[in-house]
Amino acid sequence: MSEVNHVQHTCQAIVISCMDFRLRKFLRKWTQSNLDEAGFDRVAIAGGVKNLPFVLDQVELSYKLHHICEVYLINHEDCGAYGEEGTFAKHKKDLLFAKRIIRQKFPKLKIVPFYLKLNGEFVNV
Numbered sequence: 067m068s069e070v071n072h073v074q075h076t077c078q079a080i081v082i083s084c085m086d087f088r089l090r091k092f093l094r095k096w097t098q099s100n101l102d103e104a105g106f107d108r109v110a111i112a113g114g115v116k117n118l119p120f121v122l123d124q125v126e127l128s129y130k131l132h133h134i135c136e137v138y139l140i141n142h143e144d145c146g147a148y149g150e151e152g153t154f155a156k157h158k159k160d161l162l163f164a165k166r167i168i169r170q171k172f173p174k175l176k177i178v179p180f181y182l183k184l185n186g187e188f189v190n191v
């Protein structure tokens with residue numbers, strides 16, 4: 067985070083993903099390319115948007131404290147928190163539902179959901 071951002075105590079975005087260690091290097095690469103300069107809050111939670119009440123709380127805090135403009139929701143392939151039910155269709159459904167609920171509460175935020183494959187590919191949903 068740059069000195070200016072530190073002083074202003076604001077950042078551009080919040081990034082919410084599963085805690086799965088297999089995602090770490092892909093997330094680091096993606097955030098370095100897309101968000102590094104502007105800074106971002108980082109939330110890692112098993113299942114990503116699966117625990118929507120928790121996710122909503124984190125978005126609200128990030129919005130109030132750091133005045134974020136963007137929310138990135140990242141679920142992933144072969145997620146243990148979803149187990150057998152974790153198909154692409156299920157993740158897509160949950161991601162789009164989370165997007166809708168967050169948008170209702172924070173209409174000004176840009177909300178971008180992704181399905182991250184274990185080969186590092188970020189799939190738009």
Ligand SMILES: [Zn+2]
Nearest residue numbers: 084086145146
């Ligand atoms: Zn997972």
